Amino acid sequence: MAKLIEKTVVMDGKAIERALTRIAHEIIEKNKGTKDVIIVGIRKRGVPLAERLSSIIENIEGVHIPIGVLDITLYRDDLAHMSYQPLIQETHIDEDITNKTLVLVDDVLYTGRTIRAALDALIDLGRPKKIQLAVLIDRGHRELPIRADYVGKNVPTATKEAIAVKLTDTDDCDKVFIGEYI
Ligand SMILES: O=P(O)(O)OC[C@H]1O[C@H](OP(=O)(O)OP(=O)(O)O)[C@H](O)[C@@H]1O
């Protein structure tokens, strides 16, 4: 199993908090408020990011935004290996998504395969009015015509590198670094 070595820290906890606060404002602005907005986090780290966005929006607007969860696993040898297949494990969205604005949230956007699988799963559930995408990091290297509406930080990377997002909810701290497999 390849080991990921930390090379460069690209966001610390403060930077992550500021980026999420900006994205929360952008979501409110783009949707002219929060009516009919549901935030859907992709496990694993998209879920705490979705919760943080929902709570920031609630602080700004005084409105609770419902959260849904998609569990999608990528089958592959390691992150440097390009051809992997996303598999939908579970979908938990309590609300009816018909005519709603869904904001999908993930930590890293890379090839776009996870988001394509997420779109398939959401469209199977019903007919949302629109689906938007928020990611903490866009590292480039798309293999599908997918782009994010809200980006915390664009981080150009080499394919041999990997982005690691660490969040206190799932790890020991809040930080994003570029690493390399050895
Ligand atoms: O654009 P893509 O090429 O699909 O890559 C992005 C996905 O890869 C990572 O998930 P990972 O499989 O590492 O799972 P994790 O979220 O549990 O860390 C990341 O969280 C995204 O979901």
Ligand SMILES: O=c1cc[nH]c(=O)[nH]1
């Ligand atoms: O570098 C990458 C690519 C996909 N997913 C990650 O979490 N990091």
